[in-house]
Amino acid sequence: MAIIVLVLVMSIVFFAMRLLPGDPIRMLVAQSQEVNFTEEQVELLKKQHGLDRSLIIQYFDWLSDVVRGDLGRSVFTNAPVVDQIKQRLPVTVHLGVLAFIISIILGVPAGIVSAVRRGTWLDTVVTTLANLGITVPTFWLGVIMMLVFALYLDWLPVMGYTSPFKDFWESTQKVIMPVICMAIFPIAGNARQTRSAMLEVMHQDYIRTAWSKGLRERVIVTKHAMKNGLIPVVTLLGAGISQILGGQVLIETVFAIPGMGRLAVTSVTSQDYPYVQAIILILATVTLLSNLAVDLFYGWLDPRIRYD
Amino acid sequence: MSNTSLQATTISEAPPKISEWRHFYRVFFSRGLVIFGMVVIVLMIITAIFAPLIAPYDPYELGTGKILEKPSLSHPLGTDQLGRDTLSRVIYGTQTSLTVGLIVVIAAGIVGMTLGLLAGYYTGWINMVIMRIIDALMCFPMILLALVIASLLGGGMRNVIVALTIGLVPIYARLMCGQVLSVKNNDYVLAARSMGAPGWRIMLKHISLNCFPPLIVMMTMVLGATILAEAALSFLGIGIEQPTPAWGSMVNDGRIYLVEMPILSFAPGVAIMLVVFAFNMVGDGLRDALDPRLRGVL
Numbered sequence: 265m266a267i268i269v270l271v272l273v274m275s276i277v278f279f280a281m282r283l284l285p286g287d288p289i290r291m292l293v294a295q296s297q298e299v300n301f302t303e304e305q306v307e308l309l310k311k312q313h314g315l316d317r318s319l320i321i322q323y324f325d326w327l328s329d330v331v332r333g334d335l336g337r338s339v340f341t342n343a344p345v346v347d348q349i350k351q352r353l354p355v356t357v358h359l360g361v362l363a364f365i366i367s368i369i370l371g372v373p374a375g376i377v378s379a380v381r382r383g384t385w386l387d388t389v390v391t392t393l394a395n396l397g398i399t400v401p402t403f404w405l406g407v408i409m410m411l412v413f414a415l416y417l418d419w420l421p422v423m424g425y426t427s428p429f430k431d432f433w434e435s436t437q438k439v440i441m442p443v444i445c446m447a448i449f450p451i452a453g454n455a456r457q458t459r460s461a462m463l464e465v466m467h468q469d470y471i472r473t474a475w476s477k478g479l480r481e482r483v484i485v486t487k488h489a490m491k492n493g494l495i496p497v498v499t500l501l502g503a504g505i506s507q508i509l510g511g512q513v514l515i516e517t518v519f520a521i522p523g524m525g526r527l528a529v530t531s532v533t534s535q536d537y538p539y540v541q542a543i544i545l546i547l548a549t550v551t552l553l554s555n556l557a558v559d560l561f562y563g564w565l566d567p568r569i570r571y572d
Numbered sequence: 573m574s575n576t577s578l579q580a581t582t583i584s585e586a587p588p589k590i591s592e593w594r595h596f597y598r599v600f601f602s603r604g605l606v607i608f609g610m611v612v613i614v615l616m617i618i619t620a621i622f623a624p625l626i627a628p629y630d631p632y633e634l635g636t637g638k639i640l641e642k643p644s645l646s647h648p649l650g651t652d653q654l655g656r657d658t659l660s661r662v663i664y665g666t667q668t669s670l671t672v673g674l675i676v677v678i679a680a681g682i683v684g685m686t687l688g689l690l691a692g693y694y695t696g697w698i699n700m701v702i703m704r705i706i707d708a709l710m711c712f713p714m715i716l717l718a719l720v721i722a723s724l725l726g727g728g729m730r731n732v733i734v735a736l737t738i739g740l741v742p743i744y745a746r747l748m749c750g751q752v753l754s755v756k757n758n759d760y761v762l763a764a765r766s767m768g769a770p771g772w773r774i775m776l777k778h779i780s781l782n783c784f785p786p787l788i789v790m791m792t793m794v795l796g797a798t799i800l801a802e803a804a805l806s807f808l809g810i811g812i813e814q815p816t817p818a819w820g821s822m823v824n825d826g827r828i829y830l831v832e833m834p835i836l837s838f839a840p841g842v843a844i845m846l847v848v849f850a851f852n853m854v855g856d857g858l859r860d861a862l863d864p865r866l867r868g869v870l
Contacts, residue, residue, distance in 0.1 A: 272708040280724060395605075399849040401800055403807045404823050404841035411830050411837075510713025514804055528716065529808055532723040540720065548711040 273548045274330075274541070278323055281537050330545065336538035345542045348527065353546070355425055356512055356523035362443045363508050367450035372497060374451075375458025379466060379493075380485055390455060397452025402511050406445045406518035413441060423520040442519045446511040450504040458497050465493035495566050502558040506551055599861040606857030612850035620666040627660035631817045636660075640833050649839050652822075653829060658836060661817040662843050668818045669847060672729065673799040676736040677791050683737065684744025685780070685787060691745065692752025693775050703749065706742045714739040714797075715804050722805055727813045736801055740794060747790055751783035758782075785862040793855035796848035803844050819844045 317325075329336065335345040378390035414422040421438050428435040465471065466489055474484045512525035520526075524543060531539035601607060619626060628646075629636045635655040636647070643650045649658035691702040709717065714736075721735035755761070756779055764774050805811030806820030814821065819840035826836030 269704060269707045269711065272704060273711055276705075276708060277720070280720075395849065395852060396845075399796065399845050399852060401803055401807075401820075401823070401841060401844050401848075403804060403820075404837070404844065407823060407827055407830065407837050408841065411834055415831055506713045510715040513713070513716055513719065514807065517808060528719065529810075532719055533810065535723065544712070544716075544720070547713075547716065548708075551711045 270545075270548055270552055274327075274545055275323070277541055277544050278326065279319070281535075281540060282319060282322075326541070335542040335545075338538060339536050340534065345538050348539070349524070349542060349546065352522060352524050352527050354427075355521060356516070356525060358428065359439060359443055359446060359516075359521070359523065360505075360508050360512060362439065363446035363450070363511075364505060366443065366447040367454055367504055367508070368501070370447070371451040371454025372458050372494070375455040375497075376462055376485065376490065376493075378455070379459045379462035380481070380489075382463065382466075391459070394452040394455040394459075397448050398456070400448065402445045402449060403514040403518050405448065406441065406515055409441045409445065410518070423518075425519075425521045425523070442515045442521060445515045445518070446508050449511060450507050453500065453507065454497065454504065457500050458494070461496045462489060462493040465489045468492075495562070498562055498565060499558060502551075502555045505554045509547055509550065596861045600857050603853075603857060603860075605853045609850040609853030609857070612846055613854060616666055616670060616847055616850070619663055620670045623664050623667055627657075627663040629657035629660040631656060631661045631664040632815055633657075640829060642833075643835060650833060650835055652825065652833075652836055658822075658839060661822060662819070662839050664817040665819045665822065665840060665843060666847075668729070668812055668816060669799050669802060669844070672733055672736070672802045672812075673795050673851075675733050676740060676798045676802075677795050679733070680737045680740035681744055681787065681791055684741040685748045685783075687741065688745040688748025688750075689752055689775055689780055689783075692749040693756060693771065693779065699749075702745070706745045709738070709742040710746070715801055718801060718805055719808065719810060722810045727810055729812055729816070732802060732805055732811045735805070736798055739801070740798065743794065744787065744790065747787060748783060751786060752779055755779050755782045789855060789859040789862055792851060792858050796851035796855070799844065799848055799851070 326336065333346070335349070337344055338348075374390050374394070378387040381387050410422060413420045420440055421434075424438055426435040426438055471484060471488055474488050479488075509525075512523060513528055514525070515521070516523045516525035517529055524546070527539065528543045530536075531543065633656065636657045637651040637655055639651065639655045640653060641647055641651040641655075647657055647659065649662065652658055652661070687702050687706070691699045691706075712720075718732075718735040718739045721738055722731055725731035725734060761774060761778050764778050769778075802811060803818070803820030803823070806818040807824045809821070809824065811820060812818035822840040823837045823844075826833065826838075826840075829836055
């Protein structure tokens with residue numbers, strides 16, 4: 265099923281990119297330094313990029329290339345798309361994985377604590393922060409953090425990216441702000457979801473039984489409530505990955521990080537078809553795989569909904 | 573004596589008879605943050621409608637003061653790189669955000685609910701085709717989907733609205749489809765069918781009306797997200813075109829002068845937060861009041 269959806273995604277993108285207005289060759293001509301492009305030269309360029317053939321042939325050509333791992337060449341620089349992606353994907357994965365881990369280790373416990381201590385000041389603090397977290401525009405937060413921590417206080421570098429294998433300390437300093445910005449929305453989302461899921465469980469009869477047995481609160485929360493309460497939270501982790509990927513588009517732009525998100529913005533604005541298609545193919549694969557992983561994990565956690 | 577007290581307890585434990593509307597009213601207005609959200613939304617709507625009367629300057633007028641003038645009495649939020657009054661632009665930005673947000677939420681609601689209704693009512697190939705396309709659209713973060721569509725269509729308010737609408741449709745369609753599946757097996761639907769009511773009549777009159785409450789909650793909740801997405805697109809330079817005042821592009825424009833004039837980026841960001849926060853709070857309040865399954869849980 266996932267493969268059908270993936271092929272569907274790619275077909276929609278392929279045809280949408282070509283049927284909607286906008287022509288990369290014309291843009292290339294308009295942007296280039298040479299002024300006098302003749303119609304013949306334009307046609308030649310189209311031929312070089314295979315844009316003169318019928319749509320259906322282009323489509324199947326491209327599909328068979330993709331299966332063989334060839335994602336095409338940039339319309340503008342003629343560089344193979346795979347090379348750029350090989351450089352940029354690790355950057356995005358590095359930031360994304362960090363943000364994902366942080367969103368779980370901060371968001372889930374915060375939600376549990378606020379559910380267990382419902383109505384106390386702790387609950388108020390967590391819910392207020394979580395409500396602010398799903399409200400703040402991440403790109404704006406990035407700009408403000410940059411102003412405060414880099415420009416005013418001079419604690420962190422303003423922008424850019426360094427690989428952790430090259431200089432671990434410098435890399436860590438540079439990723440702190442972007443990762444916080446990317447994680448803020450999923451942290452808040454996880455906290456809210458965990459809180460509501462845990463509250464629902466805490467009202468159940470078996471929890472009351474556990475209380476009446478005289479068990480300690482810690483045991484009730486960790487052994488009884490969390491086991492069932494966290495199951496719906498797992499399903500939302502897939503959505504968290506998608507949110508982080510979406511956030512990267514903005515945050516990589518704010519902090520000038522050479523990752524996939526930045527590449528998505530630049531290639532989308534310049535209408536570099538092969539890049540846009542490749543990026544979407546990769547993002548869609550990541551999302552589908554993560555959803556599949558979540559589904560499998562879910563079935564393993566909760567035998568009641570195991571798929572037959 | 574014991575008899576009387578027993579009677580008293582029984583009476584006090586009987587559920588008070590209050591109408592649905594009064595219950596809604598009571599739950600909805602029981603939280604301070606929800607009231608705060610309502611007040612902010614009303615103020616924002618008034619600001620948007622009466623922007624020409626409230627704004628001290630024309631938002632498009634160049635050189636209302638010096639270039640990059642610090643905040644003063646005549647320009648409470650200073651002026652931007654073209655000498656335009658920032659406060660006036662923030663005020664007019666309300667129009668842009670609310671217009672885009674409302675149109676997108678309603679348009680996506682109509683399209684998404686229709687698709688969800690069809691997919692849920694007619695199982696079989698119709699469901700299959702609609703839901704697979706929805707799954708495909710769901711693979712992308714909304715902002716990326718909107719980014720691709722907006723760049724294909726070009727910028728401008730109309731195209732941003734189209735792009736965000738397409739991005740939002742799947743969320744509604746999924747929810748509506750689930751709702752329809754749970755509602756359509758009710759006895760009254762069976763009764764209507766056995767009386768020979770045509771499919772469209774059952775869908776419109778019997779099913780869709782009963783699916784509305786969660787969808788209304790959803791509409792309010794995604795309004796905030798839509799306003800955020802519009803701001804994000806404008807920030808990336810693919811959304812609302814210059815010189816129309818839009819909060820997202822104002823944050824981006826101000827980035828260049830971040831050190832000398834931080835207020836240029838700061839002020840529109842606060843406006844975005846305020847309006848999104850207000851819609852989220854009202855969404856939460858509506859959910860508590862309308863959706864009995866979640867009453868009192870969050």
